Amino acid sequence: MKRNVTFKNNELLLAGHLYVPAEFDESQKYPAIVVSHPGGGVKEQTAGLYANKLSELGYITLAFDASHQGESEGTPRYLEDPFARTEDVRAAVDYLTALSYVDTLQIGALGICAGGGYTMAAAQTERRIQAVATVSLVDIGSLFMEGMGRAGPVEDQIKLLEQVSQQRTAEANGGEIFYITYVPQELDESMTGTMAEGHEYYVTARGRHEHAPNRLMFTSFSKIAAFSSFSHIDTLLTQPLLAIAGSDADTLYFSEEAVTQAASSNKELFIVEGATHVALYDIPENVNRAVAKLDAFFTEHLKK
Template identity: 40%
Template sequence: MSHYTAATSSRFLKRTFAIFTLSIGALGISQFVLANQDLKLTTKWDKTFAQSNKVKHQKITFKNRYGITLVADLYIPKNAKGKLPAIVVGGPFGAVKEQSSGLYAQTMAERGFITLAFDPSYTGESGGEPRNIASPDINTEDFSAALDFIGLQPNVDQNRIGMIGICGWGGMALNATAVDKRIKAVVTSTMYDMTRVMSKGYNDSVTPEQRSKTLEQLSAQRWIDAKNGKPAYQSPYNVLKGGEAQFLVDYHDYYITSRGYHPRAVNSGNAWSVTTPISFMNMPILTYIKEISPRPILFIHGEKAHSRYFSETAYEAAAQPKELYIVPNASHVDLYDRVDIIPFDKMTNFFNQNLK
């Protein structure tokens, strides 16, 4: 990807959010999802991937520390006996459990792990008002709350629980692992540090003046939202007008086409609130990444991913034991669902070695 330069702070904010608020307005999709606030959960299989006949699937709910009810999919290997190791899976940022995280969870369940893929607070089928907002604190807590639930299942070994974070939830998974000692091993795939990209832009290109202007705009928006009694949402982003960076084209190909579209996903034609970046602007989530040690980290990233530098710099900042695995020729989005190149064997060996 070419070096990102924001001509103005408002343009920076718009472009940052453009990645996560992809629109299919031409198809008449609403700007943001208000469904499922009463937690009337779907009972049909509405994933973007086929159901496996090797695992049992169950939709479950649990509450996080803030009292928000989260909805998740639990995957259990068929014919499993005794207490098994478990893995909690989250991400990507703006996605739902019916997309990439569910695919990872089901695949790892086929390989002998009890797994759980969840919708973060305020998104998907999970609770929380208003809809489609994010917080580095609350979303880190979502991971630990999922751990609370899965660790209390009678067929799970509490001492053998790992975590997978995809895209923006890769950074959240690292943050959760640093603070939650129950997590024994963590994998990030195609990782974003959302606090870094929202506060500094791509390749840390945002100037202090641009950052200050953005904060002025976000602060002013709070008066507007308070007056209206509800948050404003980003306008639909018309993605493929021509001339977009390749990674935006890749996001469109996943979230907006039949490949990965899901109506509850923020990125599938819906939108984050305008003020969502506020809590990300001065809360760097990887500050304590060294405290994950001596528990191991496996960073997985695509060779051609625009986001590769997030994993590379996080890897440098982390303490041993750690590994950075680069998938040849893979883009950022390839690691969402390309099962032929996602290194599931690598992840399986990593967890088998470290959850014992």
């Protein structure tokens, strides 16, 4: 059962899908979970899939489009602002607390890919989030600036930021906004791993959606460069933490580091054998294994 909803992040109106259990009764109280989509994604894709499946297990779930993305407000369009996206998570919690049928002491958060990084960042200062889970976690600041495996040299990062600064000057003086893609729009034989998988998911019929056009404002990098999902994880992330990742994902190290560094005394890395990063987005057997683990985790920490 899905409902179209809207809620505010400061002056922006965000669009969401609220999922409720099949035997929903407004007079009852339910645990609730905020679900955040990957960078470049929208609520109708993997975030909605997980939100729907978790609602079938008895949770109120909220999947939403990030600020500047999808059907949510925010101009310029296709800006990836990690700080706004982190605030989106807090605003989603605000919305849930205003619903009479949500138990405000049983709110959890789930984020996928970059949405996992934003969710983890929000939870460090958002104490209403009682339990935190990620799927195919990515710290977008590290991935976009340092590259996969943190292999990118600092010189290249500085060169990129100089190009961003030049583009900001051009746009401030009337130039057109310059867009790049999140994932390759076209593939060549040299492309492998998550970027190649991302093309298959976001650009082909497999996961493509009209509200997710694979566009990213180039000047977003000035904000992305200053962001880290891990900034206070070793002191402030004390809530129970579950990180789910594929054994064959080239991004696995983010989940491993999160579980190692988090201050939480209740934390777990759950490996889905044989799965890659994007295989956890929509491949049924992988998603079902992840959802079963999420249900066990949230049952323990939210259904008290």
